[in-house]
Amino acid sequence: MTGGAVSGGDRARALWSSTAAFTVCFAAWTIFSILGVQVKRDLGLSDFQFGLLVGTPILTGSLIRLVLGIWADQYGGRRVFALVMxxxxxxxxxxxxxxxxxxxxxxxxxxxxAGGSFSVGVAYVSKWYPKERQGTALGIFGAGNVGSAVTKFLAPAVMVAMGWQAVAQIWAIALAVTAVLFYVTTKDDPDLAARRARGVQAESFGAMMAPLANLQVWRFALYYFFVFGGFVALALWLPRFYVGVYGLDIVTAGMLGAAYSIPGSLFRILGGTLSDRYGARRVMYWTFIGATVCTFLLSYPATHYVVQGIRGPIEFDLTLGFLPFMLLTMALGFFMSLGKAAVYKHIPVYYPGRVGSVGGVVGLIGGLGGFILPIAFGAMNDLVGVWTSCFMLLFVIVAASLVWMHLAIRRMEKAEHPALRAPRDLPEAGALANPNPAAAPAPDGRTVAAE
Structure with a gap:
C-alpha cells in the first residue's frame, strides 16, 4: 500500500466484496467439475477428452491472468474486476x-x-493493506477458492432437478449480479486514487514486465503450479475419481469433492496469518513436507500380494480404504491451502510495485497447472491404467519443488552469511579446509605449529 490514509470501512468493503466476488467467479470457473461428468456420459467421452474439457476453462483463466493483473495495476482493479465478471x-x-x-x-x-479474476483481486486487495497485514488479507481473499465447493454442493442438485442448462444460466446470473454489487460497494484502490490526484500516468506494459526476468519469479511460479494448479486439478478430478473407483453417484461424489475443496480453500486464511507471523518461507517448508507425505501415501495403488511361505502361498491385499483416502485428500488440501497463501505473501514483499505483473505470471503458471494436470491425469489413466497415477505425478512435482526451494534457500543463506560455507560438522573437514596447517588455532585461542 503506497497511497495515503484510507478508512477502515473502505478497506473492509474492498476485502470482503472482493472475496465474495472471487468466490462466485471460482464457482463458475470450476463448473465443469460437475457438468463435465454428465457431458462425459452423454457424449461417451474418453478420460483424456474429459480431462481436456474440464481443463479448458482453466487454460483461459490462466493465460489472461498476466494481462489482467497488469491492467489492474494500470487502470484499477475495481473497474477490471467488474468487467471480467x-x-x-x-x-x-x-x-x-x-x-x-x-x-x-x-x-x-x-x-x-472467470478464472482471470484472481490476479485482478490480488492486485486490488494488496494495495489496501500494509506489508505486515498483506498475508492475512490475501489469505482471506484467496479463500474464495471455496467457490469450487459451492459448485460441488449446489450444481448436482440443480442439475438433477432442472437440467445442466439451468446450472449454466443460474451461475451466469449470479456473476452478473455480483459484478454490479461489487462495483457499487467498493472504491478505487489508494494507489490509483493517489496517481489520479497527482496526474501521474500508469507505467508502460514493458516496465510492468521487467521483474519477470528474475529466476525467483519462476521459482514462485513452480510452487504455485503445485499448490494451486494441483488443487484445481484435484477439485476437478476427484468427483470422477470417486465415481470410477468407489462407484458413487454424481451427487455423493460432488459432496465428497467439496469436502476436499473446503479445507483447501478456507485454511488459506490460516496460511496467510501464519505467513505474517512465522514467515512465508517456513510455511512453504510445512506445505511441501506435508504434501510429499500425503501424495506418497495416496500414490500407492491397490495391490494383491502372493508370498511364498513355508506352508504354501500367503496372499493378502494392500489397499487404501475409502475413509483413509478421503482424510488424506483433505489433509493434502489443507497443506496446499497454506502454500497458496505463503506464495502470494512473498510477492508484495519482494515486488511491491509489480504485484499485478508478478502475481499475474505466478497465477498464470499455477492456473496452467489446473489445465495441464487434469489432462495428464486422464492420459495416465488411459495409458498406465492405474487410478492412483494422478497422485504419483503430484508426488514428483512436490518433491522437485521441495528440493529446488531448499537448494535456493541454502544458496541465498550462504550468500548473505559467508561463514555458512565452511564445514560445520566434522573438525577433520575444517582442518582439510585450512590452507595453512602449520598455524592451526589451539583450543584456547593460541596459534601453535602443527606437529
Missing part, C-alpha cells in the same frame, strides 16, 4: 446452448474468463 457471465450463459464436444470446448474457453 460481466464477460464471464455472458460466456457462461452461452454455455447452455452447447450441443456437441466442439461447442462445449468453445463454451469452456469463454467460461474460463
Amino acid at each position: 460481466l464477460a464471464a457471465a455472458a460466456a457462461t450463459w452461452m454455455l447452455s446452448y452447447a450441443h456437441d464436444y466442439t461447442t462445449f470446448l468453445l463454451a469452456a474457453l469463454g467460461v474460463g474468463i
Whole structure:
C-alpha cells in the first residue's frame, strides 16, 4: 500500500466484496467439475477428452491472468474486476446452448474468463493493506477458492432437478449480479486514487514486465503450479475419481469433492496469518513436507500380494480404504491451502510495485497447472491404467519443488552469511579446509605449529 490514509470501512468493503466476488467467479470457473461428468456420459467421452474439457476453462483463466493483473495495476482493479465478471457471465450463459464436444470446448474457453479474476483481486486487495497485514488479507481473499465447493454442493442438485442448462444460466446470473454489487460497494484502490490526484500516468506494459526476468519469479511460479494448479486439478478430478473407483453417484461424489475443496480453500486464511507471523518461507517448508507425505501415501495403488511361505502361498491385499483416502485428500488440501497463501505473501514483499505483473505470471503458471494436470491425469489413466497415477505425478512435482526451494534457500543463506560455507560438522573437514596447517588455532585461542 503506497497511497495515503484510507478508512477502515473502505478497506473492509474492498476485502470482503472482493472475496465474495472471487468466490462466485471460482464457482463458475470450476463448473465443469460437475457438468463435465454428465457431458462425459452423454457424449461417451474418453478420460483424456474429459480431462481436456474440464481443463479448458482453466487454460483461459490462466493465460489472461498476466494481462489482467497488469491492467489492474494500470487502470484499477475495481473497474477490471467488474468487467471480467460481466464477460464471464455472458460466456457462461452461452454455455447452455452447447450441443456437441466442439461447442462445449468453445463454451469452456469463454467460461474460463472467470478464472482471470484472481490476479485482478490480488492486485486490488494488496494495495489496501500494509506489508505486515498483506498475508492475512490475501489469505482471506484467496479463500474464495471455496467457490469450487459451492459448485460441488449446489450444481448436482440443480442439475438433477432442472437440467445442466439451468446450472449454466443460474451461475451466469449470479456473476452478473455480483459484478454490479461489487462495483457499487467498493472504491478505487489508494494507489490509483493517489496517481489520479497527482496526474501521474500508469507505467508502460514493458516496465510492468521487467521483474519477470528474475529466476525467483519462476521459482514462485513452480510452487504455485503445485499448490494451486494441483488443487484445481484435484477439485476437478476427484468427483470422477470417486465415481470410477468407489462407484458413487454424481451427487455423493460432488459432496465428497467439496469436502476436499473446503479445507483447501478456507485454511488459506490460516496460511496467510501464519505467513505474517512465522514467515512465508517456513510455511512453504510445512506445505511441501506435508504434501510429499500425503501424495506418497495416496500414490500407492491397490495391490494383491502372493508370498511364498513355508506352508504354501500367503496372499493378502494392500489397499487404501475409502475413509483413509478421503482424510488424506483433505489433509493434502489443507497443506496446499497454506502454500497458496505463503506464495502470494512473498510477492508484495519482494515486488511491491509489480504485484499485478508478478502475481499475474505466478497465477498464470499455477492456473496452467489446473489445465495441464487434469489432462495428464486422464492420459495416465488411459495409458498406465492405474487410478492412483494422478497422485504419483503430484508426488514428483512436490518433491522437485521441495528440493529446488531448499537448494535456493541454502544458496541465498550462504550468500548473505559467508561463514555458512565452511564445514560445520566434522573438525577433520575444517582442518582439510585450512590452507595453512602449520598455524592451526589451539583450543584456547593460541596459534601453535602443527606437529
